[in-house]
Amino acid sequence: MTPRTREIGLLVARRLVFAVPVLAVVAAGVFLLAAASPFDPVYQYYGVDVFTATEADLAATRERLGLDDGVFEQLGRWLSGVLSGDLGTSRAFRQPVAQVVAERLPWTLLLVSAGLAVAVGLALVAGTIAAWRQGGLFDRTVTAAGHAMEGIPPFVLALVAIAVFALGLAWLPVAGLTDAGAALSLGQVARHLVLPALVLGVSQTPWLVLHIRGSLLGALGEDHVTGARARGLSERTVVLRHALPTALLPFVTLLGTRIPELVTGAVLVETVFSWPGIAEAVVTAALAVDFPMLAALSVLATAAVLVGSLLADVAVAIADPRVVADG
Amino acid sequence: MADRCTETATRPHGDRDSRMGADRAVGLGSPAEPRWRSAARPRAGTPRGRAAGRARSRLVAGAGLLVALAVAAVLVPWLGGLDERLVDYTAVRLPPSVAHPFGTDAQGRDLLLRGFAGLQVSLLVAAACAVVSTLLGALFGAASGVLGGWPDRLLMRVVDTVNAVPHLLLGIVIVALYRGSVLAVIASIALTHWTGVARIVRSEVLSLRERTFVDAAISGGASRWRVLRRHLLPAIVPQAALSTVLLLPHAVWHETALSFLGLGLPPHLASIGNILGEGRAAVLLGSWWIVTFPALLLVASALAVAGIAAWWRDRALPRRRSELGL
Numbered sequence: 001m002t003p004r005t006r007e008i009g010l011l012v013a014r015r016l017v018f019a020v021p022v023l024a025v026v027a028a029g030v031f032l033l034a035a036a037s038p039f040d041p042v043y044q045y046y047g048v049d050v051f052t053a054t055e056a057d058l059a060a061t062r063e064r065l066g067l068d069d070g071v072f073e074q075l076g077r078w079l080s081g082v083l084s085g086d087l088g089t090s091r092a093f094r095q096p097v098a099q100v101v102a103e104r105l106p107w108t109l110l111l112v113s114a115g116l117a118v119a120v121g122l123a124l125v126a127g128t129i130a131a132w133r134q135g136g137l138f139d140r141t142v143t144a145a146g147h148a149m150e151g152i153p154p155f156v157l158a159l160v161a162i163a164v165f166a167l168g169l170a171w172l173p174v175a176g177l178t179d180a181g182a183a184l185s186l187g188q189v190a191r192h193l194v195l196p197a198l199v200l201g202v203s204q205t206p207w208l209v210l211h212i213r214g215s216l217l218g219a220l221g222e223d224h225v226t227g228a229r230a231r232g233l234s235e236r237t238v239v240l241r242h243a244l245p246t247a248l249l250p251f252v253t254l255l256g257t258r259i260p261e262l263v264t265g266a267v268l269v270e271t272v273f274s275w276p277g278i279a280e281a282v283v284t285a286a287l288a289v290d291f292p293m294l295a296a297l298s299v300l301a302t303a304a305v306l307v308g309s310l311l312a313d314v315a316v317a318i319a320d321p322r323v324v325a326d327g
Numbered sequence: 328m329a330d331r332c333t334e335t336a337t338r339p340h341g342d343r344d345s346r347m348g349a350d351r352a353v354g355l356g357s358p359a360e361p362r363w364r365s366a367a368r369p370r371a372g373t374p375r376g377r378a379a380g381r382a383r384s385r386l387v388a389g390a391g392l393l394v395a396l397a398v399a400a401v402l403v404p405w406l407g408g409l410d411e412r413l414v415d416y417t418a419v420r421l422p423p424s425v426a427h428p429f430g431t432d433a434q435g436r437d438l439l440l441r442g443f444a445g446l447q448v449s450l451l452v453a454a455a456c457a458v459v460s461t462l463l464g465a466l467f468g469a470a471s472g473v474l475g476g477w478p479d480r481l482l483m484r485v486v487d488t489v490n491a492v493p494h495l496l497l498g499i500v501i502v503a504l505y506r507g508s509v510l511a512v513i514a515s516i517a518l519t520h521w522t523g524v525a526r527i528v529r530s531e532v533l534s535l536r537e538r539t540f541v542d543a544a545i546s547g548g549a550s551r552w553r554v555l556r557r558h559l560l561p562a563i564v565p566q567a568a569l570s571t572v573l574l575l576p577h578a579v580w581h582e583t584a585l586s587f588l589g590l591g592l593p594p595h596l597a598s599i600g601n602i603l604g605e606g607r608a609a610v611l612l613g614s615w616w617i618v619t620f621p622a623l624l625l626v627a628s629a630l631a632v633a634g635i636a637a638w639w640r641d642r643a644l645p646r647r648r649s650e651l652g653l
Contacts, residue, residue, distance in 0.1 A: 151629035286503035
């Protein structure tokens, strides 16, 4: 074990230790919010039947669900459930929360990774060309489009994409995971994935493009690039092999910090495209005030954010020996 | 062979260090030509003034657009003399025409009236969110910077924790638990967006409290409270005001997203998000105008505010860009 490996291992350990209180605080915060809410979970549990239920029934249900206990008692019960692998039962889906998550998480991971791949690919190509030909037509177009795109919400983009590519040109299906009634198959899913993944990717691209362009412009002015030019290397080698790697280091960090925006984008894109992922479940759960689901999903999303930034930091620490891994 | 490799591998660093030393020595006497190329400077041959001109035209365009939209948002519902909530089932989903320039929606409501009424609501809610979250962040950041020590560390941990939850998700949880009120929407946006302001104000206070005028005030016998009120808070006002403007487009965005999901403003209020959310089904029936015009209003207002904010940011604080994380 080299000292460097140990250093990175320590970084991971420290972050994991720090993550425990953060996740606990997020869970406690969500429970406190719920306790202060005017909404009575019994109504959600019963639906319209609440009007025909007797007082005794309601009281018995409250007792059974433990709704009359204090906030921290409920929180403690929930936490001990989580530690033993029981996330509670989702009231909106009428299923255990863990089962809902297990069924939907793979689809979200598929969509998000496809979207991220689109975003990174677009940003790398466009950002590099824009910085390479700084001030040119392409650069000005990309920069202006990037700033303009920052003002366009993903759901507007999604609606436009549906109107143009699904309805106008009829190239791709409107929504869902498969055609109605069709069996789950690779071709079906791939066809249905294209539009949501493109929308999610394009909606994330502006920040990435502008960032790559900026940091590549910075890198092009550094000593080692001047040195490479002075040695007579071709422009292509100078930009792609000498300047770009330096510019990519902060980009990796940026990707790690953009996980929250990716989650936000996924919520909106999955809802518009009726993609059966976990982010769409957030909206379903919220509309039904499904508290066990919301609590589990908040903690899950927070964990995803922490893992994302940890992965980015580890990647930077591995790629760049100058970085001190003490964060 | 191995020796040569290590030598060539280490040389660039050694060279660089010695050259940097030399530069520093030169820099003391005469202003040396900077060895780096500024990222902001246009390519050779482009006059610098053109960049400044572009920034100014951005400001003029942004401000003009925003004023036009605001005037329209106030005047159109008023001049129209009609109710944007008027339902007319004989005029359902009409394409744009002279009588209804933006067309009508699935309930036969006029989209011109509804769009501008919605813009008014969205901008008001966003302004409230931006002001509340700036105040909250300024308070938090100032407290953190002034107190220092373990309260500072504790408060910054709170900021880190809030930042770790995706904003829209936390907003959705808050709105879900307190459904159907404008106040819940404002709270859900304000409670998730104060952290950037808190960071900026804290770092500003930390740097201000080391300045001589603060030392002078303290040695003049001023209490901690007086120093804060008379010397520190006035100095962070420009920062806070800038943050408010920068948060504005983001708050519009957020409110629209919540309403679009059916979790935001109550459905009887014509907000842009509500119109778009209701128009989703209509798009599938081919009524493109129900979504197009409200979306254009939304994007135009976001771009207008962003143009002004960018100009102000570049002018006031060229290095502050990344900290708000917008």
